Amino acid sequence: MPSLLKRVKSKMFIFAHRRTLSLLDGEYGSVFKGRSMDFDELRSYVSGDEVRDIDWKATARHGSPLVKRYVAVRRHSVLLLVDSGRNMAAEAFSGESKKDLAVNAAGVIGYLACRHGDDVGLVHGNAGASMYLPPKGGEEHLERLLREIDSTITLHGETSGIARQLDYVLRYLKGRMLIVVIADEFLPDATTADLMRRLRARHEVLWLTVRDAHLAPGIETRGTETQGAGAQGVLDSTDIGTGTAIPFLLAADREIRAAYEHAMAQRDELRAALFRRLGIAEEQVEGSADVVAKVFAVLEKHRSGAPGPGRRSQRGQCAG
Known part of the structure; x- marks a missing residue:
């Protein structure tokens, strides 16, 4: 097969x-970024770090920017x-x-x-x-x-x-x-x-x-006007969920x-x-x-x- x-x-x-x-x-890959990760430590902010990784409460206590470091779950x-x-x-x-x-x-x-x-x-x-x-x-x-x-x-x-x-x-x-x-x-x-x-x-x-x-289905190619119940190629539809014919x-x-x-x-x-x-x-x-x-x-x-x-x-x- x-x-x-x-x-x-x-x-x-x-x-x-x-x-x-x-x-x-x-x-x-971005779905898991910042999620499914284990916290490791805080360290000083360096150029290039993500702003969203800054721990603002720790930063306020320390007096300079600190960012959270994570260990990724692979x-x-x-x-x-x-x-x-x-x-x-x-x-x-x-x-x-x-x-x-x-x-x-x-x-x-x-x-x-x-x-x-x-x-x-x-x-x-x-x-x-x-x-x-x-x-x-x-x-x-x-x-x-x-x-x-x-x-x-x-x-x-x-x-x-x-x-x-x-x-x-x-x-x-x-x-x-x-x-x-x-x-x-x-x-x-x-x-x-x-x-x-x-x-x-x-x-x-x-x-x-x-x-x-x-x-x-298919009405776009047949046109919106269909003459007579016996028009050739015309098929009724069925609601598969209920079995009701349309x-x-x-x-x-x-x-x-x-x-x-x-x-x-x-x-x-x-x-x-x-x-x-x-x-x-x-x-x-x-x-x-x-x-x-x-x-x-x-x-x-x-x-x-x-x-x-x-x-x-x-x-x-x-x-x-």
Whole structure:
């Protein structure tokens, strides 16, 4: 069977030139900068030291600038938290399979971790159950994780329920990790939002959302006007999560589509506000062509520090 990791690498090199890969490496490494490090000692400030490393209280007592020195923990644990419910077997915004985008995104993150010598683990599942593969190093282990994701996302599985996987991590996994969530597009309810908040308090959390397909996939190439129920090439859509059929003629109706797009825009605003309030960096993946860019964007957003609990936005207002 062809290697999934090789497929991920080939796509990375297609969509990312050498400079982009270097930037990706830098952004990934910056996630742990100043974190997962053990305090060593205080010493006098010298030109070139980071201003953020200055210990201002010790400086005030000493009378001259002192900076904190740390001993870096060289090996970190990265956890891929992947929605493998049947919702992820549906079609994505680009028309590709959501499963393929999930494997691709997990592969990019895992490959970056391997390049940095970090361990990678996996929690995945649906509304009924969660599965865990402990963190290990090496590309052979990463290949196993990608195959696990690829083989468990099917149209015959149970519906998605990412709250179950969030709860599993909070209950059973100890130690601070970088957690990258790869999930279906949804609006978290109060229970899920609370789990996200608790997870964010314990770990570094990044979130990649795989965007849903159009209400009527392919309508852009067929045109907005379809004459007659028997128009050739016209297929009804199905909501994979609920199994509900969506007649194409209804989905293609201009007023229905406008109402749907308005509702989705409102949902997107609520989702964005929630992620900002929780301080979780999130990006939405539409297709394989933008996976590398979205991984870079979410790493950069996390490094720059999305306003979260206890932080203030650039406008000086409390983000919570």
